[in-house]
Amino acid sequence: MRYFLLIVALLFSKSFNAQTDQEVFKRLYKTALTNGKSYEWLDYLSNQIGGRLSGSVNAELAVAWGKQELEALGLDKVWLQPVMVPKWIRGAKEYAYIKSTTGKTTNVNICALGGSVATNPLGVEAEVVEVHSFEELTELGEDKIKGKIVFYNRPMQPDLIQTFEAYGGCVNQRYQGAVEAAKYGAVGVIVRSMTLRLDDLPHTGSMTYNNLPNEKRIPSAAISTNDAELLSSMLKLDERLKFYFKQNCQQLPDVKSYNVIGEITGSEFPNEYIIVGAHLDSWDLGDGSHDDGAGIVQSMEVLRLFKENDMAPKRSIRVVMFMNEENGLRGATEYAKVAKQKGENHIFSLESDAGGFTPRGFSFECNDTIFSTIESWKSLFKPYLIHYFERGGSGADVGPLKTKKNVVAGLRPDSQRYFDHHHAANDTFEHVNKRELELGAATMAALVYLFDQYGIAPNSYENH
């Protein structure tokens, strides 16, 4: 047993050079925490540019800003990758109220879902059917639904520890609610906001009409959780009350936009690519600080930390600011398509799109062999309180880069507060903590460093 441990220890110290790795980690964290730039960048992106929905002027400002900041870092290459993106605009502020059968009206807070059609110019007013699932909708059928507004009111499950799981269990109401309700002749859809909090803010997000012809598309809006509770209570007392809402959003023709890409070219294996990325677009209600300004500036910071510490990577490291994650994923699709065309070997792709909160670890998509190597790196992260190394989903933007051989992963920050802000007007700069943001950037840089050092080939650990 003792000899076995000795051999393991020797192998480990040879292949993973633990002392150097520890020193590099220390340097990366120290630089991020004492001389970081992510927070200053986020301040600009959030407060000087603000919300940046695909196709908007702000999105174009963000592209120009991203390119300029990457150029200022002195990377080996910086370029824009053109991509056509959808352009949906909210129009004037939405308006809604509940009207009791006695005629009394109570204003409520709603916002159009991204991609929704407008109501007619005078708005929609109809009785309401509250449901909690598509099954319930099917049971009610056309008889009970036709001519009415369907109100989806299944809350996120509060006893799930990981809030993304709770979100995953509810978001079909928002994304497919209109298609399902339209089947039975509903005239509109109101969806309980995807948040665990009870508050007054409606949370937008993408929705689909699939291939429904235009005349069958019904307007869809999110309602704040407080108002969802109110509406539900009022329906119990007055089931024939009416709901009125008006919105004049529209889908315009696609416009040209860009992914913003910067690269430090590898010294030994320039054709092996490691990318760190996030999405540059955001919803329009807040300034997109957590979703996903935080991920953008953390990804930029990873490359800056390498430059700042004179770390010349063996492999090519890219930062990719993906355009249009929120309502189309066109940027990620384009990036993956071009990478495939060029035969670029993306060995590791890391996304940060879960908010700028204290990092806890990563979620990996890869094969067993690679994962066991990754797990052996855990101890290096322990002093930084990074403990979560699990198999699981990576992220929407790096997903298209997944192959059988490579690794795609997502940063996993603490998720408890994420949906308090997600897609709502309070996704703003002051809700991002500087240290938490910086720790995330350092944690990403540390993992990128390990993949750069050791690669992912089965024998790469012996070679270096």
Added chain:
Amino acid sequence: MRYFLLIVALLFSKSFNAQTDQEVFKRLYKTALTNGKSYEWLDYLSNQIGGRLSGSVNAELAVAWGKQELEALGLDKVWLQPVMVPKWIRGAKEYAYIKSTTGKTTNVNICALGGSVATNPLGVEAEVVEVHSFEELTELGEDKIKGKIVFYNRPMQPDLIQTFEAYGGCVNQRYQGAVEAAKYGAVGVIVRSMTLRLDDLPHTGSMTYNNLPNEKRIPSAAISTNDAELLSSMLKLDERLKFYFKQNCQQLPDVKSYNVIGEITGSEFPNEYIIVGAHLDSWDLGDGSHDDGAGIVQSMEVLRLFKENDMAPKRSIRVVMFMNEENGLRGATEYAKVAKQKGENHIFSLESDAGGFTPRGFSFECNDTIFSTIESWKSLFKPYLIHYFERGGSGADVGPLKTKKNVVAGLRPDSQRYFDHHHAANDTFEHVNKRELELGAATMAALVYLFDQYGIAPNSYENH
């Protein structure tokens, strides 16, 4: 190997009854997250009572409220434990400015340190000596210091991952700064606020004069970090500038106050005590939501979760709301003294006094044997993302209960934002997240459940 695993599995299932434990954990977390009371309690304590410095009317209101709420839980016993506490009052708002040699004044944000004497009624004005350590003070000596204000400006170290470590590395400036500066004839002390943020809020906290006679006691105040930076910059340009400050705080005679205690008496081992506790007093600038309202309501919630789930503990479980942690520790000292007098066997004492943030784990003081048992419980906590089980300091209030045989521990929440609020005017209710608070309470309850089930005697694991 297979047999070995089988035996281990059998032993484990017998001694720790893992399935039942898992079920209990699930129930505790679910109750806390879906039907918790901690947040509602904190709302009352913070927003209806507010800051509650020892000896204040608010502290007495908090005692009455705590007793009433514990009585409403239907515990077996609820009582007040009298204790004399210091009564320090801040008086009128403090006032300070920097006066350049040309006579221009710039107002800065300060607050008296808890326990400080007042300035004379007209205030103190003097030249400033900036130092970063007591060593520097000694080197300067009386020549350079006499008649001046000493300005301690050593910042908290930002690259320490655990912010409590950074605090520990600086707080001697606040606590002993006046005593050290008085040795060399300083007329006042200004201390950089103990926070990692740069902002405008001064952070108070306790300080000592040791046994200095009254006439040697010099007034001490904290200055906001932004103003500390400003003062330091201005000193570089104008070293003979003057600093003026005025404060009229005073130390009044001790007054009677109370620890508030509630107990569920154990069914099998009523003379073995497990306590969960926090401090009911707070500083006066904010409403004490993180420090330590959060700990108070989490401790209350632990007992409520047992009641709510009809879990009759084998051992006696107490909630203790300690009075006067901030500036005297009189409550904790009294509780430990009485416990010793009565020969009460406190097998496990758990404190929550590090903010209401997402819980990460616990820090334990105990012997090796017990710690290895505790470590074997880690896997039960994994689904709840609780990963931190380390030896280390427990907490100020449970510290006096430590013996060679028992266990004292502290809850360890994420610490990144704690010192943004600590002892400052922004330690307020809106900075506590409901889910994070509730997760902390559930995590404490889960650990208390395990100690109640399995005790700490070397053979107790076999007996039950």
